[in-house]
Structures are given as C-alpha cells and as structure tokens.
Amino acid sequence: MMKSYEDHGFFKLDTHREKRQGFPEIIYGEGKTSEQIIEIVRVMIEKNQRTLVTRVSEEKGKVIKEALPETSYNEIARTICWLNPNEERFLYNGYTNVVSAGTSDLPIAMEAATTLEVMGCRVELITDVGVAGIHRLFDKLPKIRSGLVTVVVAGMEGALPSVIGGLVSHPIIAVPTSVGYGTNFNGLAALLSMLNACSSGISVVNIDNGFGAGYNAALIHKLAQGEKVKLLS
Amino acid sequence: MMKSYEDHGFFKLDTHREKRQGFPEIIYGEGKTSEQIIEIVRVMIEKNQRTLVTRVSEEKGKVIKEALPETSYNEIARTICWLNPNEERFLYNGYTNVVSAGTSDLPIAMEAATTLEVMGCRVELITDVGVAGIHRLFDKLPKIRSGLVTVVVAGMEGALPSVIGGLVSHPIIAVPTSVGYGTNFNGLAALLSMLNACSSGISVVNIDNGFGAGYNAALIHKLAQGEKVKLLS
Amino acid sequence: MMKSYEDHGFFKLDTHREKRQGFPEIIYGEGKTSEQIIEIVRVMIEKNQRTLVTRVSEEKGKVIKEALPETSYNEIARTICWLNPNEERFLYNGYTNVVSAGTSDLPIAMEAATTLEVMGCRVELITDVGVAGIHRLFDKLPKIRSGLVTVVVAGMEGALPSVIGGLVSHPIIAVPTSVGYGTNFNGLAALLSMLNACSSGISVVNIDNGFGAGYNAALIHKLAQGEKVKLLS
Amino acid sequence: MMKSYEDHGFFKLDTHREKRQGFPEIIYGEGKTSEQIIEIVRVMIEKNQRTLVTRVSEEKGKVIKEALPETSYNEIARTICWLNPNEERFLYNGYTNVVSAGTSDLPIAMEAATTLEVMGCRVELITDVGVAGIHRLFDKLPKIRSGLVTVVVAGMEGALPSVIGGLVSHPIIAVPTSVGYGTNFNGLAALLSMLNACSSGISVVNIDNGFGAGYNAALIHKLAQGEKVKLLS
C-alpha cells in the first residue's frame, strides 16, 4: 500500500488528502515560525499545489514574502497564498458572496474570501452592511440573491445572518467575530445569535473562523457547479 | 412625620410611593396566593388606585375574578387590572409601540402593553414582525416611527431591536424573552444580542420582564407629553 | 403591489415565501395547540403545499392525525407531514446522508431526515455508528462518501463530525444533541466539540435542531442537482 | 432617489442618518487609526455636523488634536468632540443627571456626559456617591430628583441604580462598569445586579457603554422638551 503521507521531519504532509477530501491541506500559521512556514510552503509549491497559510502576522508575512517572492501576502486577511501561474485561477462558474457587517469584521471576511479564491471560487465581497443601516443591505440584495452561497461575517450582536437568511433561497454560512466589548464576551453574543437565528438555511462556524466558512462555502460552490464527488478508491 | 406606608399584616402598602415615584406599587403575583392578591387588590380599589397584578396564573386569575368581578383578567398577559371607571382611561396624548417578533413572544408583549395602559398610555401593538420576514416589519414602519417610544419584544436571537433601532429616532426598550431552545439558554442569547446591539438608542430589561419594559416606556411617554416632574416635598 | 402574506387571524401565512426562499414555511409545533396546527395545515393542504410541522408531541399528533387523516405522524421524529399524492415524492437525484452516533440521537436524526424528504431529497439514514465502535462507521464509509451532503447527529462528546469530516470531501452539517448528563450541560459539550472540530468542511446548527440541519442540507442538495437560483422579481 | 450615504473610500458616511434618526453618526474610535479618525472628523466638520469620537486613546488623541486644533480631547472620557462655535451649545431645557458610584467609574460617566452634551443636553455630573456611604447620595437627592432622566454608572456590585430607582420618578439608564476584580468577572456582577434591580424604571446598556447610556438619555431628554418626532419622508 502506498503511504498516505510524507514525513518531512517536524511536519507530515498529507499527500493523500487531495484524493480523500478534494483539496490539499491548509496550513494554520499561528504557533509556527516563519522558517517552518517557508519550508512547508516550498514543498507545496514544488508539488504544484494551491497553497494557503492562515493567521500569519504581518511580521512573519514579510519574512516569508522575502524568502518566497512568488507568494502573495494579504495583510488584512493575514494569509500567504500561492497559485500556480500556469493554472486557471477560477475553477468553477458562479460566485459566492462574502458579506460583512462592520469595518472591524473585514479581516475575517477577507480570510473567508481568500480561502474561497485559493479553492478556485469567484467571490463577491460586500462590506459594511450591518443591520443598523439596513438600507445599505437592500441596495446589495439583488447581487447577494444571485450568488450560489453566502458567507455572512458579523460581530457585536450578530443579527445580519438572520436578516439575510429571510431574504435569500440559498445556504448561508455564518461567522461570528470577536468584535465587540463587555457582554460580547469575545464573540459569544454573536455566536449565540447565529445559532438561534429565526431564519432557516443558516449554519455556523467557530468564532473568527473565516477560513472554515470559506472552506465550507467552497465545497458547496463546487457541488453547485456539477463537481463530481471523488471517492477514495 | 406622616408614615410613608401602611402595615396590612402580611403586606406593607407603600402609600407614599405615588408621591415619590408618580405611580402606585405594581403587585408581583408570583409566589402570592389568590387570597393574598384579593386582599391587596381590595385595599387598592378602596383607595381608588389604578391597580395592576402581574404573573397571575389562569387558575388564580379565575378565583380573583370571581371574588372581584370589577377587575379584568387578561389570560395572555396573565395580569389582573382595575381602572376607576369614572376616571379617564388614557392620561396622555400620543402612543407607545409594543412590537413583538414571534407569536410565542406575545404574552410578554401583552404584559408590557397592559402595564402601559394601566399607567394611562395608549399602545400600538404590532406582532409577528420578526426579522426572518422583514417585509412585514417594513409595512408597519410608518406606524412605528410615529410613536413616542417603542418596546421591542423578541426571543431566539433577539435581532429585532437592532433592526428597528436603525430605523427610528426615538428611544427603544428591548425585552429578551425565554422563547427558544438549546443554546438560547432561556433567553440569554436574546439578552446578549440586545446588549450588544449595533444601533444606538436601545436599552434592555431582564429576560421576560414585559412589565419592566412597559413601566420604563410609560415613564418616558409621560415625560414626552409634558408631565411635570413631581418632587417629594 | 400584491400582498406577500395572507392574514388568517391568529397566524399570517407567508405566501410569498416559496418565491422568496424556494420552500413554503415550516411550522414549529411547540407552543401551538392541536387546533391551531390543524387549521394551519388545512390551509396549506388546500394550497397544495408540501407541509411539515415539527416538535409535535405524541398526544397532539394523535388529535391532528384524526382530524386530518391524509397527513402522516412520525412518532420518533415527532413531525406531521403532508405531501401531495399526485406529485413526485423526490424532486432531485442523489441522496443526503443522515448519520447518528447513538440510539438516543435517533429522534433528532429522524427530524432531519423527514425535513429533507418533505423538501424532495432522498435520504440515507445510518444510525448507531458512534466513535466508540469506529469499525461500524468504516463499514458504512463507501455509502457515506457517495452522498452529496452529510448531516451528522451526535450527543455526549460530539466527536463524530470530526472523524467523518476527515474522511469525506463534501459538506457536513453537524447537529449537537442534548443526549448526555453531568458536564454535557444539555448538549453544550457536543456543540463546543463540533464548533472546534479539527476537520474542515463542518458547520453547525443549534442543539437538537434536526430540522435546521435537514433544511440546510436540502438547500445544498438542490444546488448540487442544478437547481436554478430563483430571484424575487 | 437621493443616495442615503456617501462613499469616502474606507468609510461610508451615513448622510441620511440625521434625517432618519435625528442625530449624525457617532464614530467608534477603537480599531481606527488616528489618520482615519482625522479624515472622518474633517468631513464632518466641513458639513457642520456636531462630531463625537469615542474610545480614543491618549496617544491618538494628541495626534488628532494637533491635526485638528479646533476639536477638543477629553482625556478622562477619551473622546474627541467638535461643536460648531456659531451654534447654540445646548439645544434643550432641563438637565440629565449622570451619577457615578466610585472614582474608578468616572471615565464611563464622563463618556456618557460628553455624549449628552454633544447632543445638546445639559448634564449634572454627580460622582462618588456609592451605596457604601449612602449619606453622600442623600445630600444630592434633591438635585437628582429635579433632573429629567438619570444615567447611573456603577461597577463592583452595581447596587446604586436599585437605590436611586426607589427614590425618583423619572427613567433611569444604568451602566455597569468593568471596575472590580475576582467574581466581578469584568462587569458581569454589576450587569446582573442592574438587570435584576428590584426598583422599577431602570433599563440597562452594555458593560462600560457610557456612550450608549448618554445617547439613550439624550433621546429621552429631547422628547421631554417637546422635540417633534421627525419622520423619514
């Protein structure tokens, strides 16, 4: 039996994963040194794999970018990406919406958007449409309704998914953020709101988990575009 | 010095309260027997005081109503009221909105509405306008905007005050209800939403405290209609 | 403008909803009397709408079934359904998996499965494959992998979605149940597990929210089968 | 239709808001750079709008003050304000009380007071009257009773609103602060106290939300002085 992962000393690269799950491993940057990230990314680029590293601080980002100039660092999303320049950037038709409530929610929204793009999905990014100024949201509604899936990112009271959920007919992935203070309890208020949303069609990921929401949305986006389900033979 | 309360055995009637706070004591029915409530209400009627008893179960309500047929029992709000039939029902101009999100929130909304009416304020009751069907809310917006104050009653994710808060220019009293299940935690989800509302002009009362919201709204309603502030001489 | 809902006295039927969201309103049975449910269901049957009422106790179920013998009551899922006998039962190809960990999780799994079926999706129900006997799960893996979406229902420590999430390449909707005792805190342990799942592709709904999970899965199932996104004109 | 907001690149200025809600947008300074704040404030001054920026650190405050010497920075309240020197400072008669329990609660009390003043309301600031030395409070009672509304700011056990609530006949907005340690849980103890206050007429805002309390109080203050309710035509 072929081995399903390669051992690279401090990390094991799950080479089987793309077969098993349809997408190579995403690297969680927090708690890894720039040197470790550089080494992992180098191996992935050599294998021609679409590469995404999340939670990369600005400081680390600079070091990595310098060592691997072919990668790109997004300082709002705090991600390092690499896409094969000879490959199609977008793999599927249609688009996924990433909608955020306040300006402070932008980093998480960008993390979701970047994840979607690395996974080959077009993204429509719609920001600053929190429920306190609901007319802004209505301006964007036709755009949102034409998307395949919608990621909704909101902190504070996290009411936005409930409102959008009542207005669209496609799945919504809600991301609570830790934006707020006091009884926000670092995103708990928004999380509970989203889990208790009175609209149907909403599911929720962990607080500040922009990557998770983007990944989920990309799986749905692929399904919606006729992607065949790959089985592990 | 005149005594500021009368001792009626098992209860002390705060006769000074109307002077000190502008409204006679409201009776909290939970934990009191029908007999105790009847005795208290009888004393208040004798003194010609507007009377409100909250949290009166249907069973107790019947007993009281039988003993004191001049009172009225509202089985949704679970309140016993008595207003002097020779006195004006409404003491102030304008009206306060009581808006509720779902049908299950109705009892709390009714408790708020009844409280306002006993305190002499007209109420506009608007129900079943939760954010999942936001077009229903928009139908009612002109009505809501013309009110002096708005009490917003919502369970589940409690998003309604945030949305209304962004659309009106008067004070909002938000009441979280314990309607919901699982991570609703008996109203905690709605409470946190309301405390973290991104709209301004919203303040919050305890879970299921329809009476408290109505009382607050009535104080503001009175102020808005030129009520002179009474000082305790 | 045409009115977007009909007022039937104690309830407003959102007639626009199917247009706006692609599926008629689901009725939440808890807190409604049998009489109210019967009246609502009757109106929906008259309009030839696929009908689902959730959280219907056995006692209420009997009364409703007697009044409306054309409906069916599922006593495990605690649902009342009605499908037009002249209409195709299943509207889409493929199937969604509903996987449950323990026997006590079955009611919630059944609620999810019933929701999917009422929405026209085929369901593969796989029960009793908790992680404590992981060989049972592996027996079912080929089946699970060929599905379009997987709903995973688990109480206690809620570990099942993490394990399945590492083995399939399609979206997973995880439902924590309140099955457990002590530090389970009525499903909180399972909920936190699922929100913190180390596998990607998992999103979560409220504790015991089988309906919500089924609804989400059905939206994805439809997308995966080429359902056109309907816009509200 | 006229557009209801102007897009200034990184921020959208809600120009419609004054019409819709009777007061221009307040700027939440946390998470914004001095440069961003300066740019926003400049636009608002150009439009002759009363301007308030909250949660501005001393460091940022200095930079902003230097760039815009016509603004004033309050280092206790941590606010930047600008009022048109050719306009009346106070727009309404009467005054609102801002009462604080301990010296450490002063910053939040000052944030409330500043908000009220920017919104055109006179403020009576009464500090250091916590319930542990209740005679200090009684000295101030006549003053408090003559106000239109009272904002009460308290940390630790948050008992002050309950006591004042039993002594006045006008609305009270209670603000829990995060002052305390141990089981204070960053203001949770005070918040719960205030939500459970046994006196009537008290509503509550988020922990440390001095701005929110001031804003609420100002809305009531305006109503009390005959402010006409503006409708969005």
Place this chain on the structure above:
Amino acid sequence: MMKSYEDHGFFKLDTHREKRQGFPEIIYGEGKTSEQIIEIVRVMIEKNQRTLVTRVSEEKGKVIKEALPETSYNEIARTICWLNPNEERFLYNGYTNVVSAGTSDLPIAMEAATTLEVMGCRVELITDVGVAGIHRLFDKLPKIRSGLVTVVVAGMEGALPSVIGGLVSHPIIAVPTSVGYGTNFNGLAALLSMLNACSSGISVVNIDNGFGAGYNAALIHKLAQGEKVKLLS
C-alpha cells in the same frame, strides 16, 4: 481511646462533635425519609441535645410532628426543632439581626433565625426592607445597629448587604436567595453582588443557605458574649 462517634446503622452520630465544635450536629433533612429523621431525632432527644433538622417538607413535617409531638415544625422555615424544656431557651445576652429584603426571602430568613435560636441566641427579625423602598430600612436602623451581628437575606439583585454594610460597625453575613427570574440565574446575580459588595465587613454563604448564615452568626454571637473557646483535649 473513646470512640468519637456512635454507629446507628444507617447513620453515624458524631457524639464528639459538641466537644470539638461546640454544637451538636445539625440534620440536613433533604434526601432523608421521615422515618430516618424520626429515628435520628429520637436519639438526639434521648441524649438531651438541642436538635435542628432543616429542609423538611410540609408533608414530612406532619409525619414527624405526629410521631414526635414534643418537637415543633416551622412551616415557613421548613425546620423541625427540639429544645429541652428544662433548659434555658437563650444562652447568651444581646441579639443578632436577621434582615430580609422581600417577602419571598422570608423562608430563608426564618431558617437562619431558627438556627440561631436553637443555638441559644436571641434574634431580631426585620423583614421587607429591600432597597427599592429604602425609607423602610432607615426606620429600622437603630434596632439593627444595636445588634451584635446581622444576617442579611436578599434575592434579585442582592443590594441590601452593601447598603447595610455601609451603615453598621459589626459583622454582616450575607445570604443570596434564588428569588428572581431570567438573568437572576437562580440566585447567581445576588451572590455575585454580595461577593463584590463595596462595603467592608460582609462575608457570604451559599445561595439559599439560611442555616449556614445562622450558624456563622451564632458562633460570632457566642464569641461576643465572652464564650470561652473550648479546646479538644
């Protein structure tokens, strides 16, 4: 060595306890059958020991009273007591105050008072002096100040100990009760208030632990009256 306890089958009577701790064992009635309580009390009466059983339901109380007519059952405090009729009822001079905020707090206050009396201390019971009507408290202040210790019993926001704590110079034992609803969280709000009291000289016992407060107060009362500290030889 003499054995320090007697084995009576299903219970061990700690006969050494009076020597070691100055007072015989108090019986916690919850979870014991009437028969078990009767047997224990009979043994204690035979030994001429002051006897107190707490948390005895009305139903059990009747059965016990019938079997042991020399005991007395207090249906508010839910206690069974027996004092030797040939012994002095009160063993010490002075009195301890037991002060309660609302009528619903009375059972817990009575449990504290009964405990004190069984331990030989005179009690001054002062009820219904919650902070919402603070003038009632001030009427009783001279009485309270002349006591040796004060037990303060309060539910809801639990503010009363803070206020009394600022007005007296002796120790205060605060008892939070589970009286309240919503965010009261079964007494948590009152408990946190009391632990965070801004007045000095307050210590706290478990929610609804009237017995514990009475026991503590009695130990202090005894010390204050020159009780010699007994050492276990």
Place this chain on the structure above:
Amino acid sequence: MMKSYEDHGFFKLDTHREKRQGFPEIIYGEGKTSEQIIEIVRVMIEKNQRTLVTRVSEEKGKVIKEALPETSYNEIARTICWLNPNEERFLYNGYTNVVSAGTSDLPIAMEAATTLEVMGCRVELITDVGVAGIHRLFDKLPKIRSGLVTVVVAGMEGALPSVIGGLVSHPIIAVPTSVGYGTNFNGLAALLSMLNACSSGISVVNIDNGFGAGYNAALIHKLAQGEKVKLLS
C-alpha cells in the same frame, strides 16, 4: 449638622466613618497614582488615623515610601501602612489565625494579616499547610484552635476551609485565591468549593480579597474582646 465628609478635590475623606463603622476608610490603591496615594495618606497621618493602602505595586510603593518615610511598605502583601508610634500597636487580647494552603497564596494571606494588624489585632500566620500534606496542618492544630477567628486562604481546589471547619469551634472566613490554571478559572474553582463547604461555620469573601477577610475577622476579634458596639448618635 456637621458635615460627614471632607472634600479634598479628587477625593472625599469620610471623616464620619470611624464613628459610623468603627474604623477609618481603607484606601484601595489600584487605579490610583502614587501622587494621589501620597496626598491621601498625608491627610490621614495628619489626623492621626491608622492608615492602610492595599494593592500598591512595588514601583508605586517605592515612590510613596520615599515621600513618606514614616510609612512602611510590605512587598509581599503589597500594602502601605502607618500606625501612630505613640499609640498601642495591639488594641485587643487574643489572636486571629491567618492560615494559607500554598506558597503562592502568601500575598493574599499577608494582605489579610496586615489588615488585621492595622486594625489592632494580633495575628498568628500559618503557611504552607495545604490538604495534600495534611500532617503539616495537624502539627498546627492546637495553635489554630486557640485563636478567636481563622482566616483560611487557599487557591487551586480550595479544600482547606472544609477540613479546618470540621476541626475548630470558632468562625472561619475563607478567601479563595486565583492561584491555579486551566479549570481553576482564576479562582472560581476555589470559590465554589468554599461556598459549598460541607463543614459549618464558614463564610466566604471575593477571590483574592485578603483585605476583606482581614477586615471581617477584625470585626469579630473586637466583638470577642468585649468591644462595645458604637452607635451613630
């Protein structure tokens, strides 16, 4: 009427307090600058009042000590004290025990001990007698039993008060500390332990509140030594 406090600009000195509560105000140092503390202490020394400032960081302590060399700074307890050198150091007979479980609990134990001493009570400090090595505790038992009151300071699981409570016949004031990690939740584990102690005679103060425990113990110590209760005339 004589004024009951002096206004010293940024602070009000409660000159009446000694009369009303038997001991001058203790200064809570956290959140005050060295300059503010120096000014307050200077006033108190001028008035010949026993002076205690708690929660004074080492850095501030040095500055204050330099400005006021007659004061003493205890770097473990983090307190500034001043006692009149011409006055008796100890005002009462007997002693209070301050017992701590682990070495990390020492600062809180020292804060309690210092408070007692400033209030004129002798202290027996017994450290490092946690329940994991219970023989150490038994060595000290005769000493502990001869005290008038015992303050027990413990972090982690906070079991020490329960054990001591079963072995002595005088009142115990338990102080939970925030020493621990993980599920200790900054002292919550110890607090809950102490509130649920199965021994009688234990009351509890806030987490890390060494001062509060010392103050309570001193009040009891005074009572035990025949201190007359002073009434406010």
Place this chain on the structure above:
Amino acid sequence: MMKSYEDHGFFKLDTHREKRQGFPEIIYGEGKTSEQIIEIVRVMIEKNQRTLVTRVSEEKGKVIKEALPETSYNEIARTICWLNPNEERFLYNGYTNVVSAGTSDLPIAMEAATTLEVMGCRVELITDVGVAGIHRLFDKLPKIRSGLVTVVVAGMEGALPSVIGGLVSHPIIAVPTSVGYGTNFNGLAALLSMLNACSSGISVVNIDNGFGAGYNAALIHKLAQGEKVKLLS
C-alpha cells in the same frame, strides 16, 4: 472477515468487544424501555456474558426482575446484574476501595462498586467519611492504603480526593456527584475541585459517573494483578 457485531433489530450487540476491550458491553439503561432491556439481557445471558445494566429506575427494575428472576436488582445503585453462577465471582486478587463522602453520595458509590464486582474485582466500600469529620477517614486509612486503587465519590465541595490523594501511593479515580444546592451547580463545584486537586495521582470522570469510575478502576485492578494485555488479532 467475521462480522464484529450482531444485529438484533433495535440494537447491535458488539460481540467483538470482549476481544477488543477485554469486557463485554455495559448497557446504559436510561432511555431504554424495560422490554428492550429484558431482550438485551436475555441475549447476553444466553451467551454466558457477565451482564450489567446501569441507571435502571426502581419501577423498571421490578419488571425486569420479574421477567428474568436470575438477575439481581440493586435499588441503591440502580443496576441490574447477572453473573454466571458456575463461574468464579472474583477473577483477581487484591481489592479496590470505593470511598464516599456523604450518605447522599451512596448511590453513585454503589454504581461504581457494582461495576467493579461485575468485572471480577473485590471491593472495599467505605462510606460517610467526608472531610468535615476527618477523624472518621483516619480510622479507615490503613484499609484504604492496602487497596490497589481508590475510587473517591464526593459531592458538595468535592474535597475528599485531595485529602486522600495526599495520603496514599496508588491511583485515585475521583467522581464528582450532583449532591448539593445553589452554587454547587449540579456537581460543577465538586468537579472543578477534583480537576484542581493539589495532590498528585488523581484523575476525574464525569459528574455522577459511578460506572465510569468503576470501569476505570477495574482496568487498573486487572493490570495490577498481572492481566496480560490482549491484542485484537
């Protein structure tokens, strides 16, 4: 490949389990009907397997006992057991201690003891040795020290494992019980105590999980008596 479980309609019997884990499946009785339990137990008896059903209410116990008179029902432990009368009752030398703090903890202690016995281990049951009367514990210490493992069952503040942990040199399995009230929070106080125990050698199971503790202890007991580790071939 041989199938590793048998399908008996509503339950799957894990026949492989004894091979894989060294002990047949234990049946969790809660949520199963008497009929279901009878059917399962009948199959296990036919296979000559040691049988244990936990959480069997008294009512169900009677029905089962009547149907299967060869089983025994323990009404304190609430368990149904069956041991092959032709097989040795005890399979290993030595004994495990099951120690409980209060009389109310007895049911959980008995559940642990019964589990151990069904798994072939001798048990020494030591009850009513809570830390409030620590001399009772010391009487039993030699007995406890000679055991192989100790299960410690305690509610309220859960201090007993810490004390025993400091006195023995073998592993301790601590079981928090839900015995207590108020801040006990249904066993949370005891759980946190045990997780934060300052003694080493203590591990913890879920609240009220007597079975889990017994099972763990039995695994260790077997190891200590030279049980060979069985591998799944």
Place this chain on the structure above:
Amino acid sequence: MMKSYEDHGFFKLDTHREKRQGFPEIIYGEGKTSEQIIEIVRVMIEKNQRTLVTRVSEEKGKVIKEALPETSYNEIARTICWLNPNEERFLYNGYTNVVSAGTSDLPIAMEAATTLEVMGCRVELITDVGVAGIHRLFDKLPKIRSGLVTVVVAGMEGALPSVIGGLVSHPIIAVPTSVGYGTNFNGLAALLSMLNACSSGISVVNIDNGFGAGYNAALIHKLAQGEKVKLLS
C-alpha cells in the same frame, strides 16, 4: 516522632513523601525564581532524589542549567530533570504511550512523557495523529495496543480519547490542552469532550496538566509491573 519534613527557610521539603506516596515531591516551577529552584534542586540532588521541575520558562531554564550543569532542560516540555547517573534509568518493564493530536499539543505531551521517565517508566511518544486524519492513528494502533497505559493529549475538540478508548483495553488518561480559539474557551471544549467521552476506560486531568497525566500513568505502570503497595508504618 521523626519530623516528616525539613524546613529550608522559604520551602519545606517533604522528606516523608517518598515513603508515604512512593515518589519524591515534584517542583512546580511557575511563580518560583531561578534562585529558588536552584536551591531546591541542589538539596534534592544532595539527597540523591530523582528530580523534576515543571513549568520552567526558557529564560529560567538557562540560568538553572548554568548553575547546575548536571541537570537537563527540555525546552519543549519546559522541564528541569536530574536522574542519578549511577542508578538504572528505567525501573519497570513495559511502556506507557503518550499520544498527541496536533503539533501544538506537543509541549503538554512532552511534559507527560518527561514525568513518566523521571518516575522510571519507558514511554512511547506518538504525535500528530488527530482524528481529522484517522489513517495516521490506525498505522500506530498495534504499538498503542501493546502499551500498559495510554496518555492522550488533545486540544480543539478533544475527540481523540473517545476514538482510542474504543480501540484499546487498557486505561486512558486524557489531557485537554488549551490549543484552539474562539469557543474553545482555553481548553474547555476539549475538557468537556473528554469528560463526556462515549468510550469507557477514560479519566481526565486538568487542562494542560501534562505532569498530572504522566504522574497518574506512572502510578498505574508501576502497579502493572508488580510494584508492591508500600504502607506508611
């Protein structure tokens, strides 16, 4: 009687402990200075005792290593060890597994492994086998099954112990780590998962308590290898 501990000024060395508990005291490094640690370790080396200091920061580690070059510092486990070079390193046959889920859990796994080794037990360290890539775990299963005990270290959702628990027949000590974010709540999610594990044979220690898990495992390892239980004579 011989004294059971030596007093070394700031620390008491429990010399009796090895007799009483079978292993010398482990030093908890957090909150101790390098100098204090050096002094303690020196005494222990002089007494020829196996020495372990946990929670030693890298900075302190260097200072200690320099002062006592015969010790070894493990920078991942953050421990200082000393073993007598003339003594056997391993005292028992067989091995204990230490299994960790993710790379970030390694420090806690290493702390457990180091503790086991200092106590004389061989360790098999198996890392990076989280449930998201369950095939990695199955590769290691034969190794794991042949161990005597297994320590399982996992953060995030903490599902690994449940899965391993269903596959082995020996005791499992589960260690939740604080690895994760958002609703992980610093390890609470993993802790609750482990306490609610549906597999039997799992007990749990405090969050991040690698030492505690190693210590427990070592006690069992010793028992499994025929270690006689030592009684304190």
